[in-house]
Amino acid sequence: MTGPTGSVLVELRGVEKRFGATHALDAVSLDVRAGEIHAFVGENGAGKSTLGKVIAGIYSADQGEVFVDGAPVERWNPGIAQRRGIAMIAQELALVPDLTVAQNVFLGAEQHWLGVERRNLDARFAALDAEVGFGLDPHARVRDLRIADKQKVEILRSLARGARVIVMDEPTSSLTAHEMTQLEDLMRTLRDRGCCVIYVSHFLDSVLGVADRITVMRDGRRIETFDAAAVRKHDLVTSMLGREMDQAYPDRPAAPGPDAPVLLDVQHLRTDTGVEDMSFTVRAGEIVGLLGLVGSGRTECLRAVFGLDAIVEGEVRFGDLDWSGRSPKQSIDAGLVLVSEDRHKDGLVLQRSVRENIALASLGARARGGVIDGRRERSVAEELSRALEIRPLDPELPVGWFSGGNQQKALLGKALAAGPKAIILDEPTRGVDVGAKRTIYELIARLAEEGIAVLLISSEHEEIMELAHRAYLVSDGRTFAEIVPVQTTVEDVLFRLFHVTPGEEAAA
Ligand SMILES: Nc1ncnc2c1ncn2[C@@H]1O[C@H](COP(=O)(O)OP(=O)(O)OP(=O)(O)O)[C@@H](O)[C@H]1O
Ligand SMILES: [Mg+2]
Incomplete structure (x- = not known):
């Protein structure tokens, strides 16, 4: 050697x-x-x-x-x-x-x-x-x-x-x-x-x-x-x-038209967890990114929108509804799901199988008159495991036996099983290998094509630049600019994230 x-x-x-x-x-x-x-x-x-x-x-x-x-x-x-x-x-x-x-x-x-x-x-x-x-x-x-x-x-x-x-x-x-x-x-x-x-x-x-x-x-x-x-x-x-790598990113799906309904509408959100003033919208079929450095308040914002943390000020609307002060359970039942960055704390029960974890997310949707349809549960778990290329491909194994990246995929599967209208993804490819990343990117693109609103956070800025239709720049708990990724570069974004004068160009 x-x-x-x-x-x-x-x-x-x-x-x-x-x-x-x-x-x-x-x-x-x-x-x-x-x-x-x-x-x-x-x-x-x-x-x-x-x-x-x-x-x-x-x-x-x-x-x-x-x-x-x-x-x-x-x-x-x-x-x-x-x-x-x-x-x-x-x-x-x-x-x-x-x-x-x-x-x-x-x-x-x-x-x-x-x-x-x-x-x-x-x-x-x-x-x-x-x-x-x-x-x-x-x-x-x-x-x-x-x-x-x-x-x-x-x-x-x-x-x-x-x-x-x-x-x-x-x-x-x-x-x-x-x-x-x-x-x-x-x-x-x-x-x-x-x-x-x-x-x-x-x-x-x-x-x-x-x-x-x-x-x-x-x-x-x-x-x-x-x-x-x-x-x-x-x-x-x-x-x-063990083979040549495909191109890293799939084609960006077509952007939704102006008549596509706004599913998530957040205006001047403030929390006591570090969000100062954040505003953004996501339409059905649209992939929207939040670009910011670690600690800029992106995760805290999502937690408040989803109902994990309290909203101090501002407005959150999901579809036609005022969505302030809702619980995570209400969000999931209504079709707003969050895939958290901390898969152990907020996401998965490690002792339970993939099927059980998936079922936990979708009890409301799958229960028929109080009885959970076991066969359907199994087929959904299997379908998702296959789509996400979860390995080993056995939904009955406890999640804790899976490698880190495969746990991440199971977490995503759990969110999809709930049949979301809008999905919030916080660092969805953390700990995931290069091949599996492409699988997750394709999935994100497909969700948008199916009309689901996707809000994406990633510290790998390139992921947002390659996948999203629009993105907001976030710093110190504020959205301070809106960009269209195809019209700009990662370098330009980084430059702006590092040289911010807050309030200079507040998002409308
Ligand atoms: N404690 C365990 N019980 C059962 N199976 C396990 C256990 N630990 C690892 N495995 C299995 O052994 C294989 C190798 O897992 P390992 O965690 O070493 O992968 P890895 O290369 O670290 O992956 P990752 O990049 O996802 O962290 C996987 O198929 C995994 O499911
Ligand atoms: Mg590992």
Whole structure:
């Protein structure tokens, strides 16, 4: 293999992992080395997280061997892995919210952490923090931190335990562009200190920019390990998919005529969650985007429209009805659905099957005289699973068994089962692989063609620029301009988002 010549820290030989009928890892052999950033890429369900978990001792292999520092390990679990210097920053962070930053960092790193002298703890924290340059406040409660800082705490925590191999599973999926750059710098810092960073991500540009080696997984197999300096994005995608990639975006559906009814009409919305003054409309058959930076108030706006948060001022109309102060249940029953960005908190019951999750969304629509039509439920679940290419294609499996991207697709399926007239999509392709993104884009286009009003939020601005008929620019809780994507460019939009003079061109 080409690439860095640092010593091999962990090596897998012929590792097998099965979950029931799923062959999650199929004869995987791989090494990771000191002083490298080693990325794992692949489609949803390809086995990336499972591979990371085997390396970190969270799963043990059904067959095959794990070598650490050249010697085979006899027993393999998270405790042993930790003692051997291997840590994983999970997709769902495992911090104690009510403890401080410093307490979390040293939690479990020693026997009697509560007994650690405060001054001592502070000094040690300061030394550690200075090494990586985070500048975290040791006394802040973890509960009050935003996700990017929580990740930093997790990273410090693994360093406090002497980690040399740090597995980061999709660490950037909820970060702003700026935080993403910071995280990439951090990965480089760790690498330069001689650590191995394993970076699992769907952001191929980031992967190409930061990684030394890139391992492509497909169907549980290691397909190839590339030297990142010598590979192009196109080759990566082809290797991930096992075929040439179609064009990324489908054709934009025809814009609805001026006589198409306005289904969503929001005027001067204000909430106490950060929306100051937002106004926009969405017609039947129209795809409308909200373009803004993370934290600009887009998600908060949608939550209020859907009925999750209170409206303080302004008007929301859904069709002919005043839609202020409605509950989420009323919204769903009336055909206004929200696909939330947080699939675990607002979206899915992980212990339940895809069919059950879908049924939960559409109980009102499917109940016949109080009896739920089981057969119909199954056929709807199957139809949607097929349309969204949910894998494995078995609506009876618990959602928690699915890979991250497939959970996202199930969430979308749940919203569609309710038979919406208007659908609000908040980051619908987060954690979804390149191939599946195209499936979701096609679906969005089809919804519009069927006359459904689509309101789309995405931090990948290109998605809105390629799919939407119209879009509003949002900053500091305000819609400050309306654009037609085909008449402008992503660069122009970014320029305007970063150089806003609020109130300068208030939306009419
Ligand atoms: N705990 C589990 N129980 C049952 N099946 C599982 C479990 N964990 C993973 N799988 C299955 O193993 C396969 C690989 O999943 P894995 O989570 O490793 O994929 P991934 O490459 O990380 O995908 P994504 O990009 O969507 O996160 C999938 O088919 C998944 O459904
Ligand atoms: Mg995963």
